[in-house]
Amino acid sequence: MSDVLIPLHALKGRGVAYRQPHRFERDTRDAFDDGWGTVEAQNGSQVLPPVTQVRFEDARSAITRNDSPDIGFSQGLNPYRGCEHGCIYCYARPSHSYLGLSPGLDFETRLIAKRNLAEVLRAELAHPRYQPEMIAVGTVTDAYQPVERELRLTRAALEVLCSARHPFSIVTKGSGVERDLxxxxxxxxxxxxxxxxxxxxxxxxxxxxxxxxxxxxxRRLRTLRTLAEAGVPVGVSVSPQIPFINDDMEQVLAAAYEVGARRAFYQVLRLPWELAPMFRQWLDLHYPDRAARVMARVQDLHGGKDYEADFATRMKGQGIWADLLRQRFNKACERLGYERERRALDVSLFRPSALRAQQELF
Known part of the structure; x- marks a missing residue:
């Protein structure tokens, strides 16, 4: 489909204003005025706000693997496809295209839940040839997005990891992580x-x-404090850095340190595939006075393009603006006392025998 605009009054709680066509579509469709008022009805007050739909799938594997040199982990775990948080900048939006769905509204309203994730994870960890490495939970979509309150797929996966004493890290914007303390x-x-x-x-x-x-x-600061007070090693991600939009990096780092964060990292805005036109539309909608300036700086970070996928620069950017961000981050972390290196989690306590014993019970 082509860009089907949604009226502004229906956008409350959603990050994208239209259903961005995905890159594998062959046909395009445009609204056509047939004289019966259908275009007005489509773009008028009769259109209801888009609601969230959840579809279930049986996962063939639970652990995803990558060999990207700029990513600090090789194993990931994602209970969901799509994310209801609706972050306009989410680099994972284009992944919905592989499902034949829009990276726009579909990404945040048509979710896929992997209902058998815990069982598949248990089998993978119990396999005799499995070698333990830290698993990052929520690498593509947030494992604690709102639908997790009901489905509890993330919790089920954590129960498997805990029973096997398998190390894991979580990155989230959801306060629901407190439930699993x-x-x-x-x-x-x-x-x-x-x-x-x-x-x-x-x-x-x-x-x-x-x-x-x-x-x-x-609320996220309160979550950090709650986790830290419970003895959980916690950190803060100040990502993504968007020129002339979120310019309070130092203030975020200071507030997070005050409530217990001792580790920090950042990435610059990345706009792969369909994400670039969606972000431009968001800028035109919310910041028309600075949209061109923002995109000029984003392109400076990526070698003159909306996005450059080179492993060496895609996360931190390149050029003068990237150097400035790096200096600001490093100086703020040094002044506040953040740890310079992430501490590796322990893999020596892994006990797959506990999982094999569980499998024998069924």
């Missing part, structure tokens, strides 16, 4: 778990349009 805290106490909370900005108004269904910034 009974699992995470004991693992954190023996260096088997760490949690990173993403706080893109402290500006609540900006966060509301940038990450419409994620927890508010103050």
């Amino acid at each position: 009974d699992l995470i805290a004991p693992m954190g106490a023996i260096n088997l778990a760490a949690v990173y909370v993403t706080i893109t900005t402290l500006d609540a108004k900006l966060a509301r349009i940038l990450e419409p269904r994620a927890a508010a910034p103050y």
Whole structure:
């Protein structure tokens, strides 16, 4: 489909204003005025806000693997495809294209839940040839997005990891991670778990349009404090850095350190595939006065393009603006006392025999 605009009054709680066509579509469709008022009806007050739909699938594998040299882990775990948080900048949006769905509204309203994830994970960890490495939970979509409250797929996966004493880290914007402290805290106490909370900005108004269904910034700070007080090693992600939009990196780092974060990292805005036109539309909608300036700086970070996928530069950018961001981040972390290196989680306590014993019970 082509760009089907959604009226602004129906966008509350959604990050994208239209259904961006995915890159594998062969046919395009445009609204046509047939004289019966259908275009007006489509773009008028009769259109209801888009609702979230969940479809279930049986996963063939639970652990995803990558060999990208710029990613600090090789194994990931994602209970869901798509994410209801609706963050406009999410680099994972184009992954919905492989499902024949739009990276726009479909990504945040048509979710896929892997209902058998825990069982498949248990079998993979119990396999005799499996070699333990830290598993990053929520690498593509947030494992604690709102639908997790009901489906509890993330919790089921954590129960498997905990029973096997397998190390894991979590990156999330969802305060729902606090629900699973009974699992995470004991693992954190023996260096088997760490949690990173993403706080893109402290500006609540900006966060509301940038990450419409994620927890508010103050709520994420409270989550950091709760986790830290429970003894969980916690850190903060100040990602992505968007020129002239979220310029409060130092303030975020200071606020996160005050509530217990001791590790931090950042990435610059990445706009692969269909994400570039969607982000441009978001800028035109919310920041028309600076849209061109923002995109000029984004292109400076990526060698003159909207996005450059080169492993050496895609995460941190290149050029003068990338150097400035790096200096700001490093100086703020040094001044506040953040740890310079991430501590490796312990893989020596892994006990697959516990999982094999569980399998024999069924």
